[in-house]
Amino acid sequence: xxxxxxxxxxxxxxRTMSGGKKAxxxxxxxxxxxxxxxxxxxxxxxxxNRIMSGILGLxxxxxxxxxxxxxxxxxxxxGRAGAVIGRMRMRRLMRERMAAQAEEGEGLHD
Numbered sequence: 001x002x003x004x005x006x007x008x009x010x011x012x013x014x015r016t017m018s019g020g021k022k023a024x025x026x027x028x029x030x031x032x033x034x035x036x037x038x039x040x041x042x043x044x045x046x047x048x049n050r051i052m053s054g055i056l057g058l059x060x061x062x063x064x065x066x067x068x069x070x071x072x073x074x075x076x077x078x079g080r081a082g083a084v085i086g087r088m089r090m091r092r093l094m095r096e097r098m099a100a101q102a103e104e105g106e107g108l109h110d
Contacts, residue, residue, distance in 0.1 A: 041067035 014022070045066035052058045061069065 037067065040070055044070050 017025070041063055045061050045063055048058075048066060048069070049060045053060050
């Protein structure tokens, strides 16, 4: 089936969670994403300053410059927007197909 039981239990847990607990979970995810972005920015900065400045003589980057370079590289090279749109389209098609199969199945039992 399209959704497994664990996925459905997670949705039920989220729906029954209090507003304060939901805010705490969201804040935790935001903090995790910010920490990951900070770590990636630091790694890009250190690598750039060590390799690109040393080998090619390019100017050194600051932290925010390296975060910007990472984001630009992600946007230009990853193609994630197309993948996200493709997944959304596939989910919609699967829902439509499952609904059509359910309607066909209801007609067989009559």
